Amino acid sequence: MNFSSKITFAFYGIIVYLLGIAIYQVIRDASAWSFILLGVAALICFWLLGSKLISKKKQTVLSRIQATFHRFSFLIEQLVARDFKTKYKRSVLGVFWSFLNPLLMMAVQYFVFVNLMKLRNMGGANPMLDYYAVYLLVGIIIFSGFNDCCNQALRSIVYNASLITKVYVPKVIYPTTKVFSAGINLALSILPLYIIALINGLWPDLSILLLPLGLLFILVFTIGMGYLLSSSVVFFRDIEFLWGVFSTMWMYATPIIYDIGILPNIIQKLMMFNPLYHYIDFVRYIVILRQVPSAQETLICAAFSLGMFAIGLTVFKKTEDKFIFYI
Amino acid sequence: MDQGIMKEDMIRVENVSMHFRLMNDRISSIKEMMTALARRKVKFKEFHALEDVSFTVYRGDVVGIIGHNGAGKSTLLKIISGIMKPSKGKVWRGANIVPMLELGSGFDNDLSGHENIYLNGAILGYSKEFLQSKYDEIVAYSELEPFIHTPLRNYSSGMLMRLAFSIATVVEPEILIVDEVLAVGDERFQEKSKKRMMELMSGGTTVLFVSHNIEQIREMCNRVVWLDHGQVRMIGDADEVCDAYREQFLEQ
Incomplete structure (x- = not known):
């Protein structure tokens, strides 16, 4: 095949x-x-x-x-393989870093927030918080996966300038392959997530069949984001730095470490406009509560993904013919 | 034309114009844009790199493109190979084009020569099966067998060029675009690469060829396009156009 x-x-x-x-x-x-x-x-x-x-x-x-x-x-196959190979080329543990990295991050944050700040089970209303390690790990994996994909995609056009000015290849291929190759890492880190979930006694049932849908939503959203970032950074190079600040803000504005219940009412309402909150919640629902997320929640996630994809692709297509004059 | 023998079109360039907007200051950040807008200093200057260029290339033609520096030769090649989109007009291509504008542009320093052959080949548009069947030929031609599994960052620049040349010329493309004849490496390899280029160009392939060497153009091409300040000054038989070009050159 x-x-x-x-x-x-x-x-x-x-x-x-x-x-x-x-x-x-x-x-x-x-x-x-x-x-x-x-x-x-x-x-x-x-x-x-x-x-x-x-x-x-x-x-x-x-x-x-x-x-x-x-x-x-x-070409797509070769570009994804290149990114994947070069990422771990000079490291001893190689691809194991994809497993190890989120686990280590989780361990640090778990130690800080549970042992030092005694943040366990804030309010006690959210049953997902009973499995705080898993709760934390889902948030970390998804957000850092998203962030990694965006950072890679952001540079994809500017860094491939020497190729774009010399060979004709549809330009969408560059950000798309970057999101794919960074997305492989996100998919791989599902494995340590389930190891931790099993240790906590969370045996998956049939609702795990919804997990690929959650990842698909995130992938489509991220590709749209990648198109938007990679094309706008061609014209305004300082977006790279702005994005660094913005993504940190976004991380703290997303309930990764904390629970949405500790926020004031008005901010809880605003949180409904944060796509990453919905994606993380969607996956947490499947992994921790082992239930199928509601149709409404699924629709919200789908709307964010398709909307972002449409915006990103439109901006990219409108501007791609001008890239060559700016890179 | 040509005693009723229909020639098959390979490339049709139809009324192609290329206008660049040159900004007086290159604005590449939001901050600069803001300050420039505030001071109302964003001015554009139109630069016409190509103006209403039309010609047709037939199968098997070796077309030379001549003209002074900045006449628009490289811009024209980029438009024909699809890298740039013309501001006006269009280009019709009858087959896949292999551009040889600059060698080795897709190399990755962290990968080995072996991996780079596949990566660079994919970028040039070769298929996997084709590369697999030609892999040994590429390695043998580049004379890099002992180093083929070494990362590229340990290669000398001569070795890099040899590898790039071997990958680029292993094809027998239907349309080949060449910006100056490529001769790379030490003297012996230069001879070898020049010979390979000549073979490629005389082997029935349709070639578009830019050079400053009029003698080379006269020798290799059957038709010549003379570009002058972005416009076609003359187009026709190689000897005719080359003579006219030389004459004008002597007048100056």
Whole structure:
């Protein structure tokens, strides 16, 4: 099976998976939200495949994506492999750092907040806080994964200037592959997460099937973010530094260490506009409570992902022809 | 034309113009933008690198592009190979283009020569199967067998160029774009690489070729485009255009 047929397979897999989850939500709880979710999932499928239904000759969005992937699959494969290889090339433990890094971070923060600051079970209202180590680890893994992807993508256009000015390659490939290669790390760190969860007695059940959906939401959101950052940094180099400050602010504004319950009411309401809060909560729900997140929550996550992706892609496409004059 | 023999078009350049906006100060940060806007100092100067350039390249043509420095030769090559988008007009390409504008631009210093062959090949648009079948040939041609698993940062610049040249010229592309004939390495390898270039260019490939060496152009090309300040001054048979170019040169 070659790379491009794997991609085709993966796309159809994702479509079936999305529809499956939406149908499950409708069966579980036939509320308005779950019907909207089914509608959104159906719309996505229609967008990807539907143009075939309207006219036989028209290419579907999916087949266009496949054609691009097919033509550049070898390049994408090589670029992702390059990032992955060079990252650990000169380290002794190599890929184990992907496992070790979040664990060490978690250990430090756990020690600081539980032992030094006695922050355990703030308010006691949130049952997830009973497993504070897992609670903390989910937050750390997702936020640092997101942050890492964004930082890599941000530099992808500027650092590949020598390539962009000499060879024609669709420019979206650069930020996309950077998010993919940094995203592999995020996916790998799910393994230590489950080790810690098992140690805490949290055996996964069927709700774990929703975990890939959570990661997919984060991936799509991050790709959109990567497009936005990588294209804007071409024109304004100081965005790199601004982003450094902004991402630190964002980290503290997200309930990673603390629980949303300790915040004043007004800030709790504002938190609803923080996409990362929703993503982290979505994953925590699956890992700690071992329940399927509600249709409403799933819809909110999907809306943030698709919205960010659309914004990022639009900005990137509008500006990409001018990159060459600024890099 | 040509006694009824239809020639197959490979590249059609149709009314291509390229205008750059040159800012008097290069603004590359938000802070500079703010201060410049506040002082109303953002001025643009239009620079016309190419103005209404049109020509057609047929299969098997070896087309030379000549002109003084800054006539727009490299801009034209970049537009034809798709790296730049023209401000006006369009370019139609009948086949995949392998641009040889600068060698080794996609190398990664931390990877070995072996890994870089695949990376650089992918960037140039080769397929995996093709690279696998040509891998031994590339290594043999570059004469780098003993070092092929060493990271690139330990290579000398000559070794780098040899590797890059070997990867770039292993193909027999349908359209080849060459900015100056590439001769790299020590004297012996230079001879070898020059010979390889000549082979490539005379082997039935369609070639677009930029050079300042008029004799080389006369020798290799069958048609020549003469660019002057971004406009086509003359286009036609190699000897004719080269003679006119030389004449104008002598007048000055």
